[in-house]
Amino acid sequence: MNKILFKKQLSKDVYLMRIAAPMIAEERAAGQFIILQVDEDYGERIPLTIADADIKEGSITIIYQVVGKSTLVLSKMEVGEELPALVGPLGTATHIEKFGTVVCVGGGIGVAPLHPIAQALKNAGNKVIAIIGARNKELIILENEMNAIADEFIVCTDDGSYGRKGLVTEPLKEICEREEKPNMVIAIGPPLMMKFCSETTRPYEVFTQVSLNTIMVDGTGMCGGCRVNVGNQVKFVCVDGPEFDGHKVDFDNMINRLNSYKEIERDAHNCYLDALVDEKEAEL
Amino acid sequence: MSHKTIEQFSEEAKILIADYVTKVDDLKPKERTKIPPQEMPAQDPSTRINNLDEVALGYTMEQARIEAMRCLQCVKKNCVDDCPVKIDIPRFIDHVAHSDFEGAAGVIKEASLLPAICGRVCPQEVQCQQNCTVGKALKDVDKAVAIGRLERFVADWERMTGKISIPEIKPTTGKKVAVVGSGPAGLVVAADCRRQGHHVTIFEAFHKLGGVLRYGIPEFRLPNDIIDREIETLTAMGVEIKTNFVVGKTRKLMDLINKGGYDAVFLGTGAGLPVFMNIEGESLVGVFSANEYLTRANLMRAFDKGKADTPIYPSKKIAVLGGGNVAMDAARMSKRLGAEKVYVVYRRTEVEMPARKEEVMHAKEEGIEFLFLQNAKKILGDEKGKVNGIECLRYELGEPDSSGRRRPVELAGSEFILDVDSVIVAIGNSSNPLISQSNPEMKVNKWGNIIVDEDQKTSMDKIFAGGDIVLGAATVILAMGEGRRAAEAINKMLAEETYSENQKIN
Ligand SMILES: Cc1cc2nc3c(=O)[nH]c(=O)nc-3n(C[C@H](O)[C@H](O)[C@H](O)COP(=O)(O)OP(=O)(O)OC[C@H]3O[C@@H](n4cnc5c(N)ncnc54)[C@H](O)[C@@H]3O)c2cc1C
Ligand code: SF4
Numbered sequence: 001m002n003k004i005l006f007k008k009q010l011s012k013d014v015y016l017m018r019i020a021a022p023m024i025a026e027e028r029a030a031g032q033f034i035i036l037q038v039d040e041d042y043g044e045r046i047p048l049t050i051a052d053a054d055i056k057e058g059s060i061t062i063i064y065q066v067v068g069k070s071t072l073v074l075s076k077m078e079v080g081e082e083l084p085a086l087v088g089p090l091g092t093a094t095h096i097e098k099f100g101t102v103v104c105v106g107g108g109i110g111v112a113p114l115h116p117i118a119q120a121l122k123n124a125g126n127k128v129i130a131i132i133g134a135r136n137k138e139l140i141i142l143e144n145e146m147n148a149i150a151d152e153f154i155v156c157t158d159d160g161s162y163g164r165k166g167l168v169t170e171p172l173k174e175i176c177e178r179e180e181k182p183n184m185v186i187a188i189g190p191p192l193m194m195k196f197c198s199e200t201t202r203p204y205e206v207f208t209q210v211s212l213n214t215i216m217v218d219g220t221g222m223c224g225g226c227r228v229n230v231g232n233q234v235k236f237v238c239v240d241g242p243e244f245d246g247h248k249v250d251f252d253n254m255i256n257r258l259n260s261y262k263e264i265e266r267d268a269h270n271c272y273l274d275a276l277v278d279e280k281e282a283e284l
Numbered sequence: 285m286s287h288k289t290i291e292q293f294s295e296e297a298k299i300l301i302a303d304y305v306t307k308v309d310d311l312k313p314k315e316r317t318k319i320p321p322q323e324m325p326a327q328d329p330s331t332r333i334n335n336l337d338e339v340a341l342g343y344t345m346e347q348a349r350i351e352a353m354r355c356l357q358c359v360k361k362n363c364v365d366d367c368p369v370k371i372d373i374p375r376f377i378d379h380v381a382h383s384d385f386e387g388a389a390g391v392i393k394e395a396s397l398l399p400a401i402c403g404r405v406c407p408q409e410v411q412c413q414q415n416c417t418v419g420k421a422l423k424d425v426d427k428a429v430a431i432g433r434l435e436r437f438v439a440d441w442e443r444m445t446g447k448i449s450i451p452e453i454k455p456t457t458g459k460k461v462a463v464v465g466s467g468p469a470g471l472v473v474a475a476d477c478r479r480q481g482h483h484v485t486i487f488e489a490f491h492k493l494g495g496v497l498r499y500g501i502p503e504f505r506l507p508n509d510i511i512d513r514e515i516e517t518l519t520a521m522g523v524e525i526k527t528n529f530v531v532g533k534t535r536k537l538m539d540l541i542n543k544g545g546y547d548a549v550f551l552g553t554g555a556g557l558p559v560f561m562n563i564e565g566e567s568l569v570g571v572f573s574a575n576e577y578l579t580r581a582n583l584m585r586a587f588d589k590g591k592a593d594t595p596i597y598p599s600k601k602i603a604v605l606g607g608g609n610v611a612m613d614a615a616r617m618s619k620r621l622g623a624e625k626v627y628v629v630y631r632r633t634e635v636e637m638p639a640r641k642e643e644v645m646h647a648k649e650e651g652i653e654f655l656f657l658q659n660a661k662k663i664l665g666d667e668k669g670k671v672n673g674i675e676c677l678r679y680e681l682g683e684p685d686s687s688g689r690r691r692p693v694e695l696a697g698s699e700f701i702l703d704v705d706s707v708i709v710a711i712g713n714s715s716n717p718l719i720s721q722s723n724p725e726m727k728v729n730k731w732g733n734i735i736v737d738e739d740q741k742t743s744m745d746k747i748f749a750g751g752d753i754v755l756g757a758a759t760v761i762l763a764m765g766e767g768r769r770a771a772e773a774i775n776k777m778l779a780e781e782t783y784s785e786n787q788k789i790n
Contacts, residue, residue: 023534040491042585044593069593085491087528217584217594220489220530221716222556223576229567234560239718253567256669260569261595 002036002086004079005059010141013066014109015075016051022058024050024088030096030116031211031243034060034088035219038073043084046070047216047238049113050089060088063112063141090219091242094209098125100183103175104150105168105197106132107189111142113211114188115149121186122149129182130154131171133193137162168193169200176204184209187246191255198246210246212237215258228254290325290341297322297346304353308381313356317418321427322351324642329649333619336503336587339646340404345383348437352380354418355429362415363431368761369768371395373412373431380434386447388438397472398764400443400510403436405501405609406761407640426641443513450520454481459778462487462546464531464719467495468760469552469751469767471514474523476771477550482778485524485546487531492583495554496752497760499583500575500610502617505643532719541746547781548746548774551734552767555713555752561605565663566709570597570671574606574614574710581617599706601625603674605660606710607637612644614708615652626652627702631659631679631692657681657692661699663707674702713757731756740770748774 006018024034028050037043052061066072077083094117102121106114111132122128130150134140135158147153154171155163164171168189175182185208187197194210201208214226219238226237229250235241304311304319325341326332332339343351355377363373372391379388392399412431413419419428442448461477463470466488478484492498494511519525531537531553540546558573560566577596580586584594602623604615607630615626628647630637633656637644648654657679664673678698681690715732727735727743733756734749736742742749750766752758 027534027536037491039593042588042591042593044584045491085528087489087491087530087534089533090530217576217579218490218556220533220556220718222558223579224558224560224573225576227560227567234562234567250567253669256569257567260597 002083004077004081004083005057007077007079010063011139014063014139014141015066016061016063017074018054018057018059018061019083019086020058021060021086021088022055024086025053025055025058025060028053028060028089029093030120031094031113032089032091033113033219033242034062034086035090035216036062036074036083036087037085038070038077038083040084044068044070045085045217045219047090047213047219049211049213049242050116051112052116063109065109087219090238092240094120094186094243096120096124101127101129101180103129103131103172103182103185104146105172105185105187105189105193106130106142106146107168107187107193108134108139109141110187110189110193110211111140111146114186115142115145117186117188118146118149127151129175131156131168133157133168133189135159167196169196172197173200176201176206182206185246186211191251191258194246194249195251195255198249198251202247208246209243210249211242212244212249212254213242214254215260228257287328288323288325289328290344293323293325293347294344297344297350300350301346304350308353311353316354316356317421319350319354321354322347322430322433324430324433326646329646329651332504333650336620338507339504340642342440343433343437345437345441348380348434349383351430351434352377355381356417358417362417363412363429366414367395367412368759369395369765371412371435376438377429377431377434380438385438385441388434389442389447392435392438396761396764397475397768398468398514398760399435400439401468401497401506401514402761402764403432403434403439404506404510405640405759406432407759408432409641411761443510448513448517450517451475451479453479453521456483457481457778457782459483459548459782460485460544460546461774461778462531462540462544462549463552464537464549465489465495465552465554465751465753466493466515466525467552467554467751467763468497469554469763469770470495470550471518472764472767473550473552473750473771473774474518475521476768477548477774478518478521478523480775480778482547482775483524484522485526486518487529487540488525488527489530490583491527493525493527495552499579500613502578502582502613504616504620505613530718532722537719537723537747546746547778548748550740550767550770550774551719551742551747551749551753552751552763553716553719553753555755555757556716557714557732558709559712559714560709561660561711563660563662565665565671565674568663568665568671569669570599570665570706571663572597572706572708574604574610574708575713577614577708578610578617581621587617587621596621597706599623601704602706602708603627603629603660603702603704604708604710605629606712607632607639608710608712609639609643610713611708611710612639612647614710616643616647616650618706618708619650619652623706625704627655627704628652629655629658629660629674629676629702631657632689633657633681636689655702659692659694660707664701671705671707672703674704674707675699676702713752715753715756738769739773740766741773746777 416428751763
C-alpha cells in the first residue's frame with residue numbers, strides 16, 4: 001500500500017510528504033499528478049501534483065496546503081500510516097526540450113509542481129530564471145531548491161516581509177522587456193496569479209504555459225468536471241492537461257467553476273474544525 | 285393508481301396459487317394466458333424519493349410461481365432467440381413453476397454469470413420479452429411473461445439462501461491473464477479465465493470495483509451488496525485484484541506483457557467519456573455531465589451528506605437532457621438529493637426513448653416531469669456565471685433517419701425559457717481514449733471504439749477487448765456476452781500455447 005515515509009511542515013499550512021508508490025515513481029514525469037483519498041468509502045478524491053520522485057526508495061513527494069477537510073486530515077496523518085487510495089501518475093507530462101531562456105514563475109504552493117519542471121528544463125540545457133512569490137515570508141516554500149536550479153532567482157512577497165515587495169508579475173514584466181525576450185514562461189500558482197502572468201506576457205507574445213488545478217472526480221476523463229475553455233475548445237484538464245497555453249485559457253470561467261462548491265465546502269470545513277476543537281476541549 | 289404494498293401482492297398471489305398449484309402441469313395454453321400477470325412490488329413513491337433503497341422489491345415466492353405458470357413452454361422459443369446470451373428461458377421458468385429454484389439457478393448459470401444484475405437492469409422489453417408468445421397473444425408486450433423479474437427472483441433466492449457456490453477451479457496452468465477494467469465485461473472474463481486455472485489479475489482505475497454498475501447505476505436500482513457479492517465470489521476463486529491502477533498510466537499496456545509476464549490481456553475499459561451538447565452556456569456553474577453527477581452521488585457517496593467529503597451541487601430545479609437510462613438515473617437521483625422540480629428534456633417522444641420502460645414508469649411515479657419533443661438550445665447564466673435557465677426549442681417528428689427512428693425537426697420560432705438552476709447532460713458516452721491513444725498500433729473506428737475480430741481479439745497480439753469499449757455505450761448483458769466470448773478465445777489460445785510448450789519438452 002501507500003505508506004507515508006516522511007513528513008515535514010514547510011510553512012504554517014503547507015506540508016511535504018514522501019509516500020511509498022514504487023510504480024508511480026518509475027512511470028511519472030514532470031507535470032503529472034496523482035489522486036489520493038484519506039478514506040476509501042467517504043473520502044474525496046483530491047488531485048495533487050507529484051513534486052518529486054525517488055525510484056530507489058520507491059517513493060513520490062507531494063506538497064500540499066491545508067485548504068479543506070481532506071487536506072486537513074492528511075496533514076494529521078503520520079509517518080508509518082497508509083493512505084487507503086492513491087492513483088497515478090495522471091495527466092500529460094510537461095513537454096521538455098531546449099527552448100533557450102525559460103522564466104519559471106511560482107506562486108505560493110504552486111512552487112511545488114514548478115520545481116520538477118524547472119529541474120527538467122535546466123537538465124535539458126535551458127537558462128532558467130525563477131520568480132517565486134507568496135503573500136508573506138512565512139508562505140515561501142522551496143526557496144533553496146529553486147535557487148539551486150535557477151540561473152537568475154527572484155523572490156517577491158506581497159507585504160514585503162521578504163525579498164522584493166510586490167507581485168510576481170512585476171519582475172516578469174521587466175524580464176519580458178529585456179532586449180533578449182525569454183523564449184517561454186511557465187506560471188504555476190493560484191488561478192488569479194496565472195491569469196495575470198498570462199496577461200503580463202501577452203503583449204510581448206511570449207508563450208506562457210500554465211498548469212491548471214480544476215475540480216476533478218476520477219482524473220481519467222470520465223466525469224468532465226475539470227473541463228475548461230481553451231481557445232474555442234473544451235478541454236479536459238485531467239487528460240488533455242494539466243498544462244495549457246495561458247493566452248488561450250478562459251480564466252474567468254475556470255475561476256467561477258472552481259468556486260462551484262465553495263459554500264458547501266466551507267460549511268464542511270467549519271463543521272470539521274469545530275469537531276476537532278470539541279475533541280481537543282474534551283481531551284483537556 | 286393507488287400504491288399496492290408487497291403484503292397485498294403477496295396475499296393476492298397466495299389465493300391464486302392455491303388455485304393453480306395442483307394443476308401446474310395440466311394447464312392449457314388458454315388457461316395460462318388467463319393467469320393475471322404479476323406486478324412488481326415496489327417502494328411507495330412518496331417514501332422512496334427520500335431514500336436510496338431499492339425501488340423494485342422483487343417477487344414473492346408465490347408471485348414468482350404464478351408468473352412462471354404463465355409461460356407456454358413454446359417449441360419455437362422466441363425468448364431464447366432474443367436473449368443476447370441464449371439463456372434456456374422456458375427451462376428455467378419451468379423449474380420456478382415447480383418451486384425448484386436451485387434448478388432454475390443452475391439453468392440460468394449455464395449461460396449467464398450475473399443474473400442478479402441482469403434481472404434488474406436488462407432492457408427485457410426489447411430483448412427476451414419483446415416477442416414472447418404470451419405477450420403476442422395478449423397483444424401487449426407489457427403482458428409478456430416477466431422473464432427479467434423471474435431471473436431476478438431466482439438469483440436473489442440463491443443469494444439469500446446462501447446457495448451460491450464457488451465454481452470449481454482447474455489445476456494451476458502457470459499462465460497469467462490481465463483484465464483491465466472491472467465492469468461487467470471484465471468481471472466475466474476474470475471468472476471464466478480463472479476457472480480454467482489461469483492466474484487472473486483485475487486492474488481497476490477506481491478505488492472500488494464494478495465499473496458503471498458501481499459509479500453509474502444508482503443503488504435504488506442496483507444495490508451495492510449485489511456487486512459486492514459478485515466480487516467476493518471472484519476473490520474466493522483466487523482472482524487477484526488491483527484497484528487504483530490505471531493501465532496506460534501506472535503501467536503501460538505493453539509492459540503488462542513484457543515486464544509483468546501476462547500471457548493475455550483483456551480490455552474492458554468501458555465508454556467513459558461524456559458527450560456534451562456543444563451549446564452555449566455549457567461551462568456555466570451548475571452544468572454537469574451525468575457521469576460526474578452520478579459518480580459524486582454513487583461512488584463518492586455524496587448522497588450521504590453528513591459523512592461524505594465529496595460535495596454535490598445543491599440543485600432545486602434541474603433539467604436533465606437525454607432520454608436513456610443514464611438520464612433516468614440522473615433525474616431520479618437528483619430528486620432524492622432534494623431537487624424540487626426535475627425535468628427530463630428529450631428531443632423525441634416517449635416511444636423513442638431508449639431507457640428501460642420500468643425506469644420511465646418509476647420516474648413518472650416519482651414526480652419527474654417529461655418534456656418531449658423539446659431540446660435545449662442554449663444554457664443561460666446569471667452575472668455570477670451560474671445557471672439560471674435554459675432556452676429550449678420545440679420539435680416535431682419528421683422522416684425516419686438511418687436508425688429507423690423518426691428524426692426530430694425543430695420548429696422555427698418556438699423558443700421558450702425553462703426556469704432551472706442546474707443542467708445535467710445525459711446524451712451519451714463515447715469510448716475512453718486513454719489506452720488507444722498511447723498505443724497507436726491499436727486499431728479503432730471513427731468513434732474511437734476498439735476494433736475486434738469474432739474472437740474479441742484486437743489488432744494487437746495477445747490483447748482482447750469487449751464491452752462498451754468495443755460496442756460504444758451499450759448494455760450490461762452485451763458487455764457480459766462479449767466478455768464470455770473473449771474469455772473463451774483467451775482460454776483456447778492459452779491451452780494451445782501450453783500444449784505446444786509441452787510438445788517441445790517431450
Ligand atoms: C448511468 C448508467 C445507467 C445504465 N443503465 C443501464 C441499464 O439499465 N441496463 C443496461 O443494460 N445497461 C445500462 N447502462 C450501460 C451499462 O452499464 C454498460 O453498457 C456496461 O457497464 C459496460 O460494461 P463494461 O464492462 O464494458 O464497462 P464499464 O462498466 O464502463 O467498466 C469499465 C471499467 O474500466 C475501468 N477503466 C477504464 N479505463 C481503465 C484503465 N486504463 N485502467 C484500469 N481501469 C480502467 C473504469 O474505471 C471502469 O470501472 C448504463 C450506463 C450508465 C452510465
Ligand atoms: S416466448 Fe414467452 S411463453 Fe414462449 S417459452 Fe419464452 S417466455 Fe415462455
